[in-house]
Amino acid sequence: MPQPFTTIRSIALPLMRDNIDTDLIIRVERLFGAVPRDELGQYAFEAIRKRADGSLDPDCALNDERYFGANILLAGKNFGCGSAREGAVWAIAGMGIRAILAPSFGDIFVTNCYQNSLLPVVLPQARVDAMAASASGLPGAHEIVVDLESQTVIGSDGVVDSFSIPALRRRALLDGLEDIALTLKRADEIAAFHEHDARARPWAYPKRM
16 A cells, blocks of 8 residues: 655665666566465565576675665666566565666656555766766765655755656545545545536436336
8 A cells, every 4th residue: 555755764775777677677487386475575676686597686785685685776777677566566665665766767757655654755866976976985874855845856965956746646646546536535526526517417317216
């Protein structure tokens, strides 16, 4: 279930590859097997986390214990492109990630993020590169703050970057609501509309048997 998005203050995991697609984020067979949704995190990015023999690749940042516990992911351009599988977002969220900072995202991936309390933040390439360099140079010592209320990101260098997401999406994230719950907040307005419309167009509301 969606959780309210609070200010995130965390170290960041740098994964600076362009065009990371949803197939790479989570293999499709993991979504049709016996893996519960809340356990998908352990299989996220396994295509790049593991070598051909199945052993963990020590050169992959995802396996670096210095980044364990990171709630922020730094990524390259066009992150989350490819298929529309929502399981990619579930897997990333299962890693404990609450915000992704990248120069650009796949459109459907962004929508899936909003539905699952994961915040996609578009920042200039230079700023994401600078944050990744800081994270790689001083892992564990850097910290990034993502504030959805003010729509700002504060890097470990103290630089403040602004970002913007649609107002309705922002409100839903802050309140921890998905689309249906967001709609039900206006249940009284919907009921009033139906009542008014039924009087104006009674032929559109045949009596139930």
